[in-house]
Amino acid sequence: MSDRAIVEVYGLVKRYGDRRVLDGVDLRLEQGEALGLLGRNGAGKTTLLRILMGLRRPDEGRVRVFQEDPRDLGRAARQRIGYLSESQHVFPWMRVEQLIRFVAGLHTTWDAAYAQDLVRKLDLPLRARVRTLSLGESRRLGLLLAVAHRPDLLVLDEPAGGLDAVVRREFLDTVIELLQQAGKSVLFSSHILSDVERVASRIAILERGRLLFDGPLEQLQESVRGVDLELDPEVEALALPNALRVERRGGGAWSAVLERCDDRAVAALRQRFPGAAIEVRELSLEEIFIAYTGERHE
Amino acid sequence: MLFHVRPASGLPLYRQLIQQIERLSAAGGLREGDPLPSVRELSRDLGVNPATVVRAYTELERAGLVETRRGLGTFVAKRGAGLQRAERVRRLRGAAEALVVEAHHLGLSEEDVHDAVDQAAVLLHTRQRSDR
Numbered sequence: 001m002s003d004r005a006i007v008e009v010y011g012l013v014k015r016y017g018d019r020r021v022l023d024g025v026d027l028r029l030e031q032g033e034a035l036g037l038l039g040r041n042g043a044g045k046t047t048l049l050r051i052l053m054g055l056r057r058p059d060e061g062r063v064r065v066f067q068e069d070p071r072d073l074g075r076a077a078r079q080r081i082g083y084l085s086e087s088q089h090v091f092p093w094m095r096v097e098q099l100i101r102f103v104a105g106l107h108t109t110w111d112a113a114y115a116q117d118l119v120r121k122l123d124l125p126l127r128a129r130v131r132t133l134s135l136g137e138s139r140r141l142g143l144l145l146a147v148a149h150r151p152d153l154l155v156l157d158e159p160a161g162g163l164d165a166v167v168r169r170e171f172l173d174t175v176i177e178l179l180q181q182a183g184k185s186v187l188f189s190s191h192i193l194s195d196v197e198r199v200a201s202r203i204a205i206l207e208r209g210r211l212l213f214d215g216p217l218e219q220l221q222e223s224v225r226g227v228d229l230e231l232d233p234e235v236e237a238l239a240l241p242n243a244l245r246v247e248r249r250g251g252g253a254w255s256a257v258l259e260r261c262d263d264r265a266v267a268a269l270r271q272r273f274p275g276a277a278i279e280v281r282e283l284s285l286e287e288i289f290i291a292y293t294g295e296r297h298e
Numbered sequence: 299m300l301f302h303v304r305p306a307s308g309l310p311l312y313r314q315l316i317q318q319i320e321r322l323s324a325a326g327g328l329r330e331g332d333p334l335p336s337v338r339e340l341s342r343d344l345g346v347n348p349a350t351v352v353r354a355y356t357e358l359e360r361a362g363l364v365e366t367r368r369g370l371g372t373f374v375a376k377r378g379a380g381l382q383r384a385e386r387v388r389r390l391r392g393a394a395e396a397l398v399v400e401a402h403h404l405g406l407s408e409e410d411v412h413d414a415v416d417q418a419a420v421l422l423h424t425r426q427r428s429d430r
Binding site for chain 2: 169197198217221222270277278
């Protein structure tokens with residue numbers, strides 16, 4: 001076990017009834033990395049994050065956060081984590097300032113000046129009762145409570161859910177500010193792929209409880225490419241190496257998305273189809289995601 | 299602002315940064331010895347992971363286009379301080395060869411290649427003027 005590993009997951013299985021929500025997941029998060037967890041609704045993202053936070057018990061496999069089992073993480077290790085979940089705040093009757101004071105009391109590393117700064121930047125109504133907050137205000141409060149103790153590991157479950165562009169940018173700025181401090185790590189799920197592209201250094205794509213991809217963002221962007229082929233003579237079926245998708249566009253025109261599509265792979269294609277016009281395209285993260293999961297990321 | 303990034307364009311963000319810095323210095327918008335923004339500044343202003351900026355600067359340094367002076371920051375390198383002219387010409391030939399091969403596969407002539415290069419140059423100059 002490497003000492004730079006903040007999170008380690010081996011062979012993780014979680015069942016709800018007959019359904020395997022997580023079906024043998026291996027995952028590592030190293031110090032300083034920002035891992036973006038992608039997946040359709042129901043892919044198992046929230047369950048995975050909850051297990052890492054010690055809120056759910058795995059059925060099989062081994063999970064370590066700061067080298068410890070998250071279900072009996074010591075107080076010191078717990079303080080190194082900031083977690084923004086999808087659920088609502090626990091003390092809805094409190095005023096915002098009371099809740100901030102309450103959570104501050106739980107952390108020895110709470111940075112009061114930074115918290116005050118965030119209250120202003122995130123435009124939080126200190127005197128309002130927590131239950132009266134709008135969705136956006138509630139998420140912003142959640143972010144403040146998750147980062148003001150300057151955690152070593154920040155875990156965000158769909159932080160942008162239901163937020164407008166301005167608030168999302170505030171979220172983004174706060175997370176990036178955290179990443180600028182040496183050794184801080186972030187693990188987040190999001191359906192807003194342009195935000196993921198800005199923040200993530202690594203990507204994990206989860207589909208039906210399994211990881212389809214896990215690696216550096218640039219590797220995903222540079223090795224998965226779109227290939228358009230105009231074949232002459234026409235063929236009825238086409239099998240291509242490392243294909244995520246192959247579609248016939250009509251006649252001799254085919255469109256494919258290939259993994260590990262480097263220059264050598266393209267040269268091999270040209271050799272295999274000497275008479276064909278072959279065009280290679282860079283794909284957006286959205287297009288890559290669709291190629292892996294077969295659906296838009298929503 | 300000098301630099302910008304466009305997520306969802308298909309080009310990795312660090313590559314977008316590299317391209318902009320390369321273009322700017324090719325067009326004289328960045329000169330030898332000019333300082334580049336710090337990693338921290340650029341990461342904050344663009345709203346990107348600092349690792350993305352580090353990656354761009356590292357690749358540019360490897361290509362000899364910028365240099366890092368310890369404790370001072372990153373600067374546009376002296377021309378030739380990085381790659382020797384012969385090496386730069388060699389790289390350009392490699393790119394040109396790829397272009398000719400591509401034209402061949404598209405069923406286009408060498409004439410078309412020359413036209414495409416001329417047009418790209420004009421477009422680049424226009425864009426640089428409008429950036430200023």
